[in-house]
Amino acid sequence: MLLSIPGRLFGPEQPAAGSAVFAAMDDIGLRITTEDGRHLAPTNSQLQLRYAGFDGKHWQLSWSEGDRHWALLFDDAAAIAAIEHEPPAGLREAVAGLLASRRRGSMRRGLGLSAIGLWLALPLLLLVALFVAARPLSGWLAGFVPLQQEVKLGDWFFDQQKAGLDLITDTPANAALEAIGARLSEGSAYPFRWHVVRDPTLNAFAIPGGIVVVHSGLILAADSADELAGVIAHEIEHVEQRHSLRAMLREAGLRLAVAAVIGDFGIAGSAAGQLSSLSFSRDSEREADELGLQRLARAGIDPDGMLRLFAKLDAESKGQAPPAWLASHPTTPERIARLRERIGQLPSTPRRPLAIDWPAVQSSLGS
Known part of the structure; x- marks a missing residue:
């Protein structure tokens, strides 16, 4: 050659x-x-x-x-x-060594460029990771919020939302809600507060820290105090099991979660959003159902009231948009069947009827 x-x-x-x-x-x-x-x-x-x-x-x-x-x-x-x-x-050995050196150099350059690219992309990757993890991380942080801070969080949130609510005060409906709530929450570590809002939608929701808000439409839809008590027991358990707190922090993100942990809600801004639109996992709903039934039984209130109202709301929503309460607390035939089964398994306990003039309660809200 x-x-x-x-x-x-x-x-x-x-x-x-x-x-x-x-x-x-x-x-x-x-x-x-x-x-x-x-x-x-x-x-x-x-x-x-x-x-x-x-x-x-x-x-x-x-x-x-x-x-x-x-x-x-x-x-x-x-x-x-x-x-x-x-x-x-x-020169064969020298050429082979030179080519091997070039391959090693290419590999090092590739690794170097990859490292530089990773270093430059790291802030973006961290932001993406934080975005992806924000919701589960916020829910996890709920376990570190002291009860006193949770109560402050609920008060802070309610103060932010209050201007947009048509609160009803000093009526038989308020008295009935407080009587039912006091019976069901007896012995709780939470200082429960009860509010009635003039709103025709069939809705009720629990705010972290023990604030429960009930729409007048739901009270008018219930045929008895026992039926309303079923919803109240369910909402109490969302508070007691911290479902509402976890859901709020997941929806609002890390800023509110950190604020709740350290107790400084000035850094939260308007992060809380609309709690009435929060949804819960199936496990949370099942837990609130079953513990709510037990709470009703311990309080001497007929647990069939929960089943009757759930079944009524489910039946009334057929073929149309579900009531607001069902939108965030979905009722299904399977759920109603499970409730019926759980009621049959409850121990027999003395009943103490709620001494509430239900027609008077509903009349105080108008039609």
Whole structure:
């Protein structure tokens, strides 16, 4: 194999920038004729091969004759490709080492670029991770909120929402709600507060810390105090089991969660949103149902009231948008069947009827 290699020769009596030459290369070595007519013929065993040049794309063949040192620098693509494909005898090991070095360099550069890309993208990745984890992390932080802070959170939230609520006060409906709530929450660590809102939608919701809000439409839809008590027992359990707190913090995000933990709601802004639209997991609903039934039984209130109202609301929603309460507390035939089964499993306890004039309660709200 005979290769013609155009390049620049550096060495004794050569210009500082080298001189342009054509070198012939075969399995024996190089043959170069300089501009001043000298002939150089190093053997392949004398040659050393390495990458050179600013960008590392040049090849350099260097050799020594006594104390005289020479180098041929070239970047001819055809010559380089030919040497890579079929290295001359005596240079095969040097070429293999050079190519291996290039692969290692490419790998290091790739890893370096990847590391730089990762470093530059890290803030964005952290933001994405925080966004993805914010809701479950906020719910997890609920376990670290002291009860006193939860009560403050509920008061803070209710104060923010109060201006948009048409609160009803000092009516038989208020008295009935407070009587039912006091019976059902007896012995609780939460300081429950009860509010009636003039709103025709069939809705009730619990705010963390023990605030329960009932719409007048739901009271008018109930046929007895026992039926309303079933909803109240269910909402109490959402508070007691901290379902409302976890749901609020998941929906509102980390800012409100941190505010609730440290008790500084000034940093929360308007993060709380609309609690009345929160939804709970199936496990939370099932837990509130079953513990609510037990609460009714302990209070001496007929637990069938919960079943009757749930079934009535479910039946009335057929073929149309469900009542607001059902939208966040979905009722299904399976759920009603489970409630009926659980009621049958409750221990027999003395009943203490709620001494409430229900027609008077409903009349106080109008129609």
